[in-house]
Amino acid sequence: MNRCQPDLIDQIRSASRLMVRELGFMQPRLAASSYPPSSVHTLVELGERGSLTAGELVELLGLEKSSVSRMVRKLIEAGEIEEFANADDARSKVLRLTAQGTNTLGEIEVFARRQVGNALGLLSGEQQQAVSQGIEHYGDALRVHRLGGEPSTQQRFSLVRGYRPGVIGRIAEMHAHYYAKHAEFGQPFESLVAADMAQLMGRLANPRNEVWAVLDSGRIVGSIAIDGEGENGEAILRCFILDPSAQGHGLGKRLLSEAISFCDEHRFSAVRLWTFKGLDVARKLYEDAGFVLETEQEGQQWGKLVVEQCFVRQGK
Structure with missing residues (x-):
């Protein structure tokens, strides 16, 4: 493991806190939606991956199983996602977006892209690339620290x-x-x-x-x-x-x-x-x-x- 200077660690921690605040994660609702961050992330991941089990969501979001179960139930009741039989495992259900959920995700994506795009527009092209690649590597390293394994984003x-x-x-x-x-x-x-x-x-x-x-x-x-x-x-x-x-x-x-x-x-x-x-x-x-x-x-x-x-x- 590469050693990191204490002042660099503090700078990244400070920048991380600033990003969390500016992106709205301290608010009860995220991305101009009526849902908290965990629900928004669930809709985004289902839109990206097509379908997931509740167990996969637990690992992906880093949340407790009971928290994910409550969140999934609320999203189902709200008409945003649906569950159906898992052909690979009869003990679990597979989750996917409904037509309503797809529309909600579209509104979230428009808001989020505008928010990020407006911020990146203040940076030079070289700075934009540095931000993109740096965040990708940092996020992957955090994931590896939590779950174990080897960093993947460098490849x-x-x-x-x-x-x-x-x-x-x-x-x-x-x-x-x-x-x-x-x-x-x-x-x-x-x-x-x-x-x-x-x-x-x-x-x-x-x-x-x-x-x-x-x-x-x-x-x-x-x-x-x-x-x-x-x-x-x-x-x-x-x-x-x-x-x-x-x-x-x-x-x-x-x-x-x-x-x-x-x-x-x-x-x-x-x-x-x-x-x-x-x-x-x-x-x-x-x-x-x-x-x-x-x-x-x-x-x-x-x-x-x-x-x-x-x-x-x-x-x-």
């Missing part, structure tokens, strides 16, 4: 925002490999993606345009971008891709959530994206995020005949 993924060296080339490379395998696209497609991304990266000075990347030990392994200069006040979702090494970790959902929240904050009239028929995993992510298939037609602008699809999510 895990981080999400960064804005241009960074290599992002244009990596976006083109990931698209080229993925679509060569799944749609037999070749050089025309890769060249078009590279040109489009270079053009979009040149317009990031406009605050209505943005790009996010997933990093794995500093290497770009995923991306998504919003082109906020579409027609009729619309935004265009672009370059949504994950390297195979980054799949299966919920990163696609996280990237899409970041982009959608950005669009909601900027109040675009709609968000539009183009894709191809047959990419069922991506389509489910789009539909879960509120996108609806508007049109589909055959096209070969990518160098091969495919069924192109246009999905649209109306603005909030």
Whole structure:
């Protein structure tokens, strides 16, 4: 274990107390909701993970079993979550959000993202990345101290925002490999993606345009971008891709959530994206995020005949 200077420990403790106060955790209700922090965290975790057992919530939240049981019962009675039989263990029930709970979570997410986004907006891009990575490592270390095991975040993924060296080339490379395998696209497609991304990266000075990347030990392994200069006040979702090494970790959902929240904050009239028929995993992510298939037609602008699809999510 690395030794830490006493003054650094005191600085982090002071900063932690300040964050707890400023984020509202000292209040009886959190994130402009009617629920205490533990209930809000439960809704957020269920939204992120899809479903959990009460036992998993006990470990995840670090609360007593009796406290979790009372909280879960209140959320069920309030119509926010529901329980159903656990196919893997008949002795326990699985919890998930109801339609009402999904709506409540949406309101919590909008509030929380605005709160954090406004604060981060006061920092430079370098400071924002330092905050993101520092909090991730610190939180993971606290979890390890409580539960045991080894820190994981140093080997895990981080999400960064804005241009960074290599992002244009990596976006083109990931698209080229993925679509060569799944749609037999070749050089025309890769060249078009590279040109489009270079053009979009040149317009990031406009605050209505943005790009996010997933990093794995500093290497770009995923991306998504919003082109906020579409027609009729619309935004265009672009370059949504994950390297195979980054799949299966919920990163696609996280990237899409970041982009959608950005669009909601900027109040675009709609968000539009183009894709191809047959990419069922991506389509489910789009539909879960509120996108609806508007049109589909055959096209070969990518160098091969495919069924192109246009999905649209109306603005909030």
